[in-house]
Amino acid sequence: MKQLLLGYLPAEKDLWEGELAKNRLRYAELKRELLLNPSEFLMEEDEASNSSMPGRDNEAGGLLCRREISNGDHPLCLGNGSIWNQYFKDAEIVEQIDRDLHRTHQDIKFFSGDSSFSRKNLEAMRNILLLFAKLNPAIGYVQGMNEVLAPLYYVFRMNQEGEDAVREPYC
Known part of the structure; x- marks a missing residue:
């Protein structure tokens, strides 16, 4: 019911499962696209280009090729x-x-403590807040957004666990 009021799910109950699957897939795509470490990105890019070019593999017995570094993809580059x-x-x-996350509802174990459960919740909230900031650069991240997200995330996560969902959409 909460997801309906927030506009996360359509009014027709028959469409809920498909909408949830679509939203989870979209979120996973956004994380993969916008939260990728440059080292991982460049490694994937290299692997893709090496696999498409014969004779450029790094298998045993193959030649190690030096990766060419352009001006735009090294850690010291200041270019936009x-x-x-x-x-x-x-x-x-x-x-x-x-x-901000470390100050979020310290009195509730869901958000605080050293358990893997609370660390996982804070990591998921970090990803959500960072994605929001990247997708909305005019707004960015503003102190206190964690306090707005906390009750929403709590309700969605507890609802998900209450329904014994197999997948976790916000991790």
Whole structure:
């Protein structure tokens, strides 16, 4: 019922399962696209280009090829098109988010403590807040957004566990 009121699910109950699957897939795509570490991105890019070019594999007995580094993809590049530059800007936002998340409802074990459950919840909330900031650059992340997200995330997560859902959409 909460998801209906928030506009997360359509009014027709028959469409809920498909809508949930679509939303989970979209969220996973956004995480993969926007929260990727540049090292992982460049490694995947290299693997893709190496597998498509014969004679450029790094298998045993093959030649190790040196990766060419352009001006836009090394950690010291300050250019706006650099994925590393964006990564370090995002790291500043993550630092601010983490400071706020550690103050989120310290009296509730769901958000505090050293359990894997609470750490997983805070990590999921970090991802949600960072994705929001990246998808809405005019707004970005503002102190206190964690307090807005906390009750929403709690309700969605507890509802999901109450329904014994197999997949976890916000991790």
